[in-house]
Amino acid sequence: MKPCIKWVIFILLIILVGIQFIPADINKQEITPYTDIQYVYEVPKNVMSTLKTSCYDCHSNNTTYPFYSKIQPMRMLMDKHIREGKKELNFNEFGDYSERSKRNKLFSIRNQIKDDKMPLRSYILMHNEAKLSDDEKQLIYAWIANL
Amino acid sequence: MKNVGLIVMSLLVAGGFLLVTSCGDSQSSNDEKQSENIEQKNSSQQQEEVIENNNLSLILSSYFEMTESLFNDAAIDAAEASEKLRSSLDHFEDANLSENELEEVGEILESSIEHAEHISENAGDIHHQREHLVLLSLDIKDLIEIVGSDQKLYEAYCPMANNDKGAIWVTNKNEVENPYMGQGMPKCGKISSEIN
Numbered sequence: 305m306k307p308c309i310k311w312v313i314f315i316l317l318i319i320l321v322g323i324q325f326i327p328a329d330i331n332k333q334e335i336t337p338y339t340d341i342q343y344v345y346e347v348p349k350n351v352m353s354t355l356k357t358s359c360y361d362c363h364s365n366n367t368t369y370p371f372y373s374k375i376q377p378m379r380m381l382m383d384k385h386i387r388e389g390k391k392e393l394n395f396n397e398f399g400d401y402s403e404r405s406k407r408n409k410l411f412s413i414r415n416q417i418k419d420d421k422m423p424l425r426s427y428i429l430m431h432n433e434a435k436l437s438d439d440e441k442q443l444i445y446a447w448i449a450n451l
Numbered sequence: 452m453k454n455v456g457l458i459v460m461s462l463l464v465a466g467g468f469l470l471v472t473s474c475g476d477s478q479s480s481n482d483e484k485q486s487e488n489i490e491q492k493n494s495s496q497q498q499e500e501v502i503e504n505n506n507l508s509l510i511l512s513s514y515f516e517m518t519e520s521l522f523n524d525a526a527i528d529a530a531e532a533s534e535k536l537r538s539s540l541d542h543f544e545d546a547n548l549s550e551n552e553l554e555e556v557g558e559i560l561e562s563s564i565e566h567a568e569h570i571s572e573n574a575g576d577i578h579h580q581r582e583h584l585v586l587l588s589l590d591i592k593d594l595i596e597i598v599g600s601d602q603k604l605y606e607a608y609c610p611m612a613n614n615d616k617g618a619i620w621v622t623n624k625n626e627v628e629n630p631y632m633g634q635g636m637p638k639c640g641k642i643s644s645e646i647n
Binding site: 405412 | 562578582614
């Protein structure tokens with residue numbers, strides 16, 4: 305091997321090991337707070353189960369971390385998704401939103417799902433069970449329409 | 452070794468200097484902001500109505516600029532106008548509101564700022580911009596109804612917008628220039644009512 309390439313690999317390895325030390329966020333909350341959406345509205349069991357499977361990892365205070373979340377740079381990307389997701393919508397804190405804000409969030413939930421923008425494609429890639437079937441989407445639309 | 456030491460030392464000094472000056476800057480700009488706020492409050496007490504109308508006028512003019520851009524299918528222009536809208540919403544002040552009105556207006560502003568941000572952050576997705584226009588227009592209409600305006604304002608309605616559920620927008624012209632359909636269907640809809 306050329307000595308030049310040896311150096312490149314060496315530096316890459318150092319970077320790879322180095323970034324493992326970047327501190328990770330911890331999005332964990334064992335208790336479901338009383339402000340969670342299920343305590344604000346009547347949420348049918350199947351809709352709630354869909355929300356938890358497809359949405360809650362990024363849109364709540366409690367993420368289920370998969371094994372690869374311990375490794376950088378995956379963890380950094382995940383933390384970014386969670387941070388941005390919670391900022392846009394947090395199901396755990398739904399009760400704290402103003403009535404106007406609740407209206408906004410429900411509207412966005414419907415539109416984002418309809419436009420296939422949510423769940424994120426990269427999330428579905430790693431969590432195939434999170435992909436929303438047409439039936440699941442219809443259930444969510446119907447639930448929102450009846451609120 | 453000596454050279455490395457010198458370089459590290461000078462980097463530390465430069466870093467420390469930057470830290471101190473940047474802390475200093477934020478302190479003085481905070482003081483400046485405070486005296487600005489006091490000045491604003493004094494002048495607003497002297498010219499209550501003028502400032503109030505100016506505040507809402509600014510919001511309305513940037514909102515109209517944004518809807519006109521959407522009417523012209525110009526997403527980038529709409530994003531820029533929406534940034535102005537967000538800023539004018541952020542600076543909105545009204546000394547004449549009751550406590551209840553203030554609370555409601557606070558919620559309206561919080562909501563409309565969110566919509567304005569989404570519109571300005573999505574210059575590449577006019578569909579998403581139009582989705583947010585639906586609720587933003589409701590917020591703006593509610594704001595006008597509480598604060599009041601000197602301008603003649605109309606509510607326009609498009610039955611096909613918002614996934615065929617229908618949506619309104621606010622306009623100061625008594626004619627239909629549909630921001631939801633754009634140039635594809637510019638005259639779709641009607642002027643449904645006068646707001647003031």
